[in-house]
Amino acid sequence: MSQIVSSTNVAVPRTDPGGADRISGIDKQPAPFIEVSAPGPDYGDGSGVADDTVGDDAHHGGAQKAVYAFSREELDFWEHDLHRGLPDGTFGENLTTTGIDLERLLVNQRIRVGTAELEVSVVRHPCRTFAAWLGERGWVRRFSDRGRCGTYLRVTVPGRITPGDELTLVDAPAHDIDILTAFRAAQGDKAAARRVVDAGCLPEMYHRRLVALLR
Template identity: 50%
Template sequence: MSSVLSVNVGSPSPRSAKPTPTGIIKVPVPQIEVADPGPKRRAADGSGVSGVAGDFIGSGRHHGGADQAVYAVAREELDHWGRELDRDLPDGMFGENITTTGLDVDASTYGDVWTVGSAVLRVSAPRVPCANFAARMGERGWVRRFAARGRAGTYLAVVEPGVIRPGDAIAVARSGSGLLVPSLLAAWMGDLDEMRSALTHDDLDDESRGHFMRALARRG
């Protein structure tokens, strides 16, 4: 059965060579409360807004907001990388708020709806690996290597607020959009064909649509 293995929240942590903290270091907690945080935005200190109460978002420019409210990763994927890297990767290591088990998160399609705990979530965006993630992992060439596998988990928007705990079942209603989250990740990583394909979906989020259109225009 697909279920929640762990729920994880991050506090401000220092970054080497940068004055602003990061929230990528997430640790398990007994439960999380999720709600729609509204549009992506930056506070005066540059931090952003999470859909998880008490979760710190270090960069409001790149992370947080309604379409990146909650981040989910499959425990099976953490186990894969644990074997590849020959190291233990605890729940929350990838900066995820929800660590799942028994669910192929990376088979998600854009718009799928998850009912989990008392919350309803919607698959809304891929996780694009960044420098903070690379620093967290401490592995050479991590961003390229992680993106090449194409199984980065997914961001979720909050449709209905609620509480999520370890052990909660996850029920998935497929959207039928046909737009796989790994395909969106490939588009964000520069695949022009995947950008063009994503743009054929009328319900594609505004941030992705704008990014892909600008990228395609630059390439002629």
């Protein structure tokens, strides 16, 4: 099966569905293409997707969370589980993918897509805004228990990504830490955290959080 982008999605700014006094970018709608580039290093430095919106700039945006990808296969799982339609972009993703197991990608794996190059960076934590947007009881726990969080991506080479573009993996990292393991670590699994810390594969801020957990 081909590993492709099935949809490229950009935010329609709206009032935060969780009740915060800010605009939210959770409502992602399909666009003909997206242009990606590396934002500044920190939260609050904006999205890596041109014309996208980051509402919660205390926890989102910046180089490590430049682009968010989620798989169509997981949307299909939740459609069946929730008994409702979930169009591409519903989970706030900039890239909806098919044919690639995003959570089995290794942290720091490079991906060529369109004229851009991306790199697997950090996990997505479900939050109040996401839960309010879905409107499902206990959503944060349900999504976390599933463990299939998609992945945030850095932009290492700017470019254009269009639906139908193939995702090509290049230069696999020299460790075995995938996004599933990184998510378990971030959720407090100390055995997973030890593996991630020993691999030294996360950005410094995220690495320090796991070191503190292990103390």
